[in-house]
Amino acid sequence: MLDERDRKILDLMQANAEMAVNDIADAVALSASACSRRIARLREEGYIARSVAVLDRRKVGLPTTVFVIVRTGKHEAGWLDEFHAAVSTIPEIVEVHRLTGNFDYIIKLVLPNVEHYDVIYRQLVRRVELFDMSAYISMETVKLATGVPTKYAE
Known part of the structure; x- marks a missing residue:
């Protein structure tokens, strides 16, 4: 079962999957280690399917x-x-x-x-x-x- 912190972590990671764990932890009022454990659990449970880079389509020639x-x-x-x-x-x-x-x-x-x-x-x-x-x-x-x-x- 997800709580509001989990949802906020997911929102932050969707906006920027490269965001530092310390920054995510600060944003959701958790210690870095507790936040890291939550992120690991969210991955294990399949809420985070994968992390990807979103390319600029114009720069890669596909506008x-x-x-x-x-x-x-x-x-x-x-x-x-x-x-x-x-x-x-x-x-x-x-x-x-x-x-x-x-x-x-x-x-x-x-x-x-x-x-x-x-x-x-x-x-x-x-x-x-x-x-x-x-x-x-x-x-x-x-x-x-x-x-x-x-x-x-x-």
Whole structure:
């Protein structure tokens, strides 16, 4: 069961996973050793899945975001395995979500430019049969959160 200190530790680590334990401890009114033990427990219990570096996409040459809506006429296990394998092997595909409603999947791509979408499109349709794909270019990122709210954690 998480308490408010645990939630605050998680919030701080989501904002900056490299924050010194002493600074986290000060922020949550704990000793450094007690804070370190809590962080270790949060990792053991799976609340902290991993720590990553968030890159500046412009500096690494991937400023363009494209969302692709996919509809498929196939839903059998073989097709699903092919689709999962196909999207897993294309590094520019950074997120894939299965949807309810009129569409089956939404794919988030990060690209060097809009023209590069055709390269990814060709890679995907060579690997798996799709009924329909529609691409939408992101004009502006209004909100980009790397963390999630911790108030729901138990």
